[in-house]
Amino acid sequence: MLFDFNFDNTKNIFSDSNKADLCDEFARIQRQLKNMNIPVLIIIDGWESSGKGHIIREITRELDPRSFRVIKFENTKDEKANKPFIWRFWNRIPRKGNISVFDRSIYFQIMNNLDINLEELEKYTEEIANNEEQLYNDEMIIIKFFLNIKEKTQKKRIDTLLDHDNKSFLVSELDIDQNENYKRYQKHFSKVLESSNFAFSPWNVISTEDLENASKEILGTIIYNTIKGIERISEKRISGDEFKRSYEAVEKPLEDIDYKIKIKGSKYKDKLEKLQKKAADLLYEMYTKKIPGVIVFEGIDAAGKGGSIKRLTRLMDPRGYRVVPISAPNETERDYHYLWRFYKELPEKGELAIFDRSWYGRVLVERIEGFTHAKRWEEAYDEINMFEKNLCNSDVMVLKFFLAVDKKEQLSRFKDRQVETDKMYKITEEDWRNREKWDEYIEAMNEMLVRTDTEYAPWNIISGQDKKHARIKVLEIFIEYVSKHINMG
Numbered sequence: 001m002l003f004d005f006n007f008d009n010t011k012n013i014f015s016d017s018n019k020a021d022l023c024d025e026f027a028r029i030q031r032q033l034k035n036m037n038i039p040v041l042i043i044i045d046g047w048e049s050s051g052k053g054h055i056i057r058e059i060t061r062e063l064d065p066r067s068f069r070v071i072k073f074e075n076t077k078d079e080k081a082n083k084p085f086i087w088r089f090w091n092r093i094p095r096k097g098n099i100s101v102f103d104r105s106i107y108f109q110i111m112n113n114l115d116i117n118l119e120e121l122e123k124y125t126e127e128i129a130n131n132e133e134q135l136y137n138d139e140m141i142i143i144k145f146f147l148n149i150k151e152k153t154q155k156k157r158i159d160t161l162l163d164h165d166n167k168s169f170l171v172s173e174l175d176i177d178q179n180e181n182y183k184r185y186q187k188h189f190s191k192v193l194e195s196s197n198f199a200f201s202p203w204n205v206i207s208t209e210d211l212e213n214a215s216k217e218i219l220g221t222i223i224y225n226t227i228k229g230i231e232r233i234s235e236k237r238i239s240g241d242e243f244k245r246s247y248e249a250v251e252k253p254l255e256d257i258d259y260k261i262k263i264k265g266s267k268y269k270d271k272l273e274k275l276q277k278k279a280a281d282l283l284y285e286m287y288t289k290k291i292p293g294v295i296v297f298e299g300i301d302a303a304g305k306g307g308s309i310k311r312l313t314r315l316m317d318p319r320g321y322r323v324v325p326i327s328a329p330n331e332t333e334r335d336y337h338y339l340w341r342f343y344k345e346l347p348e349k350g351e352l353a354i355f356d357r358s359w360y361g362r363v364l365v366e367r368i369e370g371f372t373h374a375k376r377w378e379e380a381y382d383e384i385n386m387f388e389k390n391l392c393n394s395d396v397m398v399l400k401f402f403l404a405v406d407k408k409e410q411l412s413r414f415k416d417r418q419v420e421t422d423k424m425y426k427i428t429e430e431d432w433r434n435r436e437k438w439d440e441y442i443e444a445m446n447e448m449l450v451r452t453d454t455e456y457a458p459w460n461i462i463s464g465q466d467k468k469h470a471r472i473k474v475l476e477i478f479i480e481y482v483s484k485h486i487n488m489g
Contacts, residue, residue, distance in 0.1 A: 003201040019212075019381045021371045022061040022219040029226050030063050038233055039094040039140045040226060043105040046147030047185075048175040048195045050284055051208040055147065059222065060213035067428065070270055073104040082348035082392035084292070086127055090343035095136065095335040100428070110191050112174060124391050125195045128260060136200040137379055141229035143222055147208045148192060151182040168291065177375055185398075199296035243375040253461055259406050262466040272311065275475035280315040282482045283352060287320050289486060290349040295478075296358045299403035300445070301431050301443070302413040304471070308403065311471040312352070313480060321352040329418040332454040338362055338372075338380075339387055345395070359384055363448050368440050381451045397485045398457040401474060402449060403464040407438055418469055 015211050033040060042059075044052050056070055071092045086106065094100035100221050110116055110124050132142055149157075158175050161167045178185050204221050208214040263271075286293060297305040314322060324345045333341045341358060347353040351464035362380040366372040372380075391398050405413070414435070434441060455458045464470040 012470060017216055017220060019216050019219065022216060022223065025223055026219060026226075027062040028221060029230075029452065030067060032230065033099070034067055034097040035224070036098040036230065036233070038098045038230065040229070041094055041098050041102070041135070041140060041142045042099065042222060043102045043107070043142070043144040044147065045102075045107050045145065046206075046208070047110065047149050047154060047189075048172065048178050049154050049161070049247045050147035050149045051157075051211045051214065052103055052147060053210050055145075055208070055215055055218055056103060056213045059219050060101060063099065068099040068101065069094070070101045070103060073106070073108050082290075082292075082345055082350075083126060083389060084396055085341055086131055086390055086394070087346055089128075089131060093336065093340060094140070095332075097335075099113070105278055107192065107196065111189060112178075112185075112414075114188055120274065121192070121195065125192075127390045127393055128196060129198055130390055132198060132201045132385050134339070134386065138376070139233045139335070139385070141226055141227045141233075142201040144201050144203050145221075146189070146205045146217060147214070148205055149208050151179065153209055154179050154182070156476060170408070173465075215472070233325055243373070243378075245374060245378060247378075247447065247457070249443070249446060249450075251450045253449045254404055254442060254446050257461065257463050259409075259463050259468055261463055261467040263469045265468070268472060270467040271472055273315075274476075275375055275472065275479060276311065276315040278479050279312060279475055279482075282479060282486070283316045283320045285486055286352065286397075286482065287350040291486065292347040292349050292394075293352040293482070293485075294347065294391060294398050295352065295400070296360070296395055296400040297354070297356050297365075298358060298360050298401070299464065300405055300441075301411060301434055302402035302410050302417075303405045304467045305401075305403055307467055308401070308464075308471050308474045309354060309356060312474055320350070321354060323356060324349070326355060326357040338366075340376065342387075346391070358447055359387065360452070363432075363452075364444050365442065366438055367444050368434075375386070379395050381448075384452055385454055385457075388452075388454065392456040396481065399481050400457060400459050402445075402459050402461045402476070403470055404461065405464045410435065426438055 039188070042057055046052065060070065073088070089106040092100060092102070106128060110121060114218070136142060146448075154175075158171055158179060161171045170392055193203050204218075206214050206217055206221075232390050281341075285291075297309060309323060329338070329341060342355075342359050345353060345355075362372065362384070363377050367377045377480060388398050391456075414431065449459050449461065462470050462473045462477075
């Protein structure tokens with residue numbers, strides 16, 4: 001067994017260090033992290049009554065409070081249990097140049113569920129691994145600790161707290177349950193730690209029998225791993241400048257679109273309202289069955305995304321869906337991993353979130369306009385696939401539409417928007433600049449459609465040359481996809 005919970009602290013290489021010096025060194029490194037815009041995530045998990053509060057107080061006491069944050073994780077019953085499992089994690093990650101210390105963590109839910117089956121554990125572990133790896137690749141330093149104590153020590157600390165009038169509230173039912181079922185929890189902890197001991201974010205199991213010695217060991221481990229992390233990130237930044245892509249396009253799905261397909265006006269009117277009523281009914285069914293959904297609309301400028309969204313939602317109860325328009329990230333959003341702002345918008349159970357543009361901007365506009373280094377947007381294809389797989393693992397329905405028009409039709413619509421008073425807001429200088437890079441965008445879109453078309457989140461490519469056809473097609477696909485998803489559930 002990988003984690004045997006050895007309590008021998010005699011090998012602690014930091015035991016002879018002065019704790020004050022270690023605190024000062026960590027504070028110095030904090031300033032370096034700030035200057036280099038590197039975020040650090042420190043996870044303090046472990047047994048209840050193992051001294052998490054003491055450890056967190058000791059390791060942060062000399063830090064600049066403006067650049068670190070302690071976040072306490074409780075049972076999911078206490079907050080947003082309707083959100084996807086990983087939402088709680090992403091909603092709290094540190095911004096660039098800052099340190100976040102998690103008191104417990106996203107692991108709390110699986111560590112303290114003795115009845116979790118192997119399939120569920122593997123699913124959650126895969127989801128956590130995907131997300132920790134994404135953050136690691138995005139220059140975050142992740143350091144994980146599991147605080148370990150003996151059964152007798154835990155019992156003694158629980159009794160001491162219960163005997164103290166002002167501290168008895170610190171003892172929860174979980175403290176007592178862990179102590180009464182110590183062997184079962186120990187076996188389960190070992191299984192969780194072993195399955196989540198990733199190369200990019202390994203566990204450090206620390207005995208807290210002696211809290212003074214443990215705090216020094218943890219401080220020293222943080223300092224060591226942070227220095228190594230800074231070295232890794234510095235080397236990555238240098239090597240990134242020499243990055244060369246090797247992708248060769250084989251498939252070009254945008255060349256296979258039939259732009260001639262149309263629908264007659266009379267047929268359009270006959271079908272539209274019937275489909276809209278059915279779509280509205282399905283939204284109610286999603287709500288009653290607590291099925292969350294994400295719809296992504298991407299496409300060529302002026303291909304009709306807005307019109308398709310409007311027709312899709314026209315008869316829907318607006319309390320059951322949200323449209324999330326995506327533009328360039330603001331200053332705060334740029335301080336986080338690019339997926340952070342999308343995780344914040346994820347739907348609750350029974351809610352539909354419709355993204356008008358999305359995370360695919362990473363491999364489209366950020367790629368073409370040079371806002372992101374080639375190495376990072378190249379990594380984004382796998383990250384986006386992981387993100388969407390995580391959503392599906394959390395039982396979120398993911399439906400993706402890509403609307404396309406040819407270059408001639410786009411020009412015609414641009415000109416129409418310039419002269420029609422009620423459409424002038426739809427055309428900007430940026431639209432014209434993007435048009436000048438038509439070939440580059442088409443190349444990027446083709447690659448995106450090929451590399452992110454997965455079994456669990458496939459693309460639906462629709463000709464928007466005839467707006468009526470596109471609107472009917474979106475409704476038909478929505479109805480078919482949601483009906484299938486509901487039946488599968």
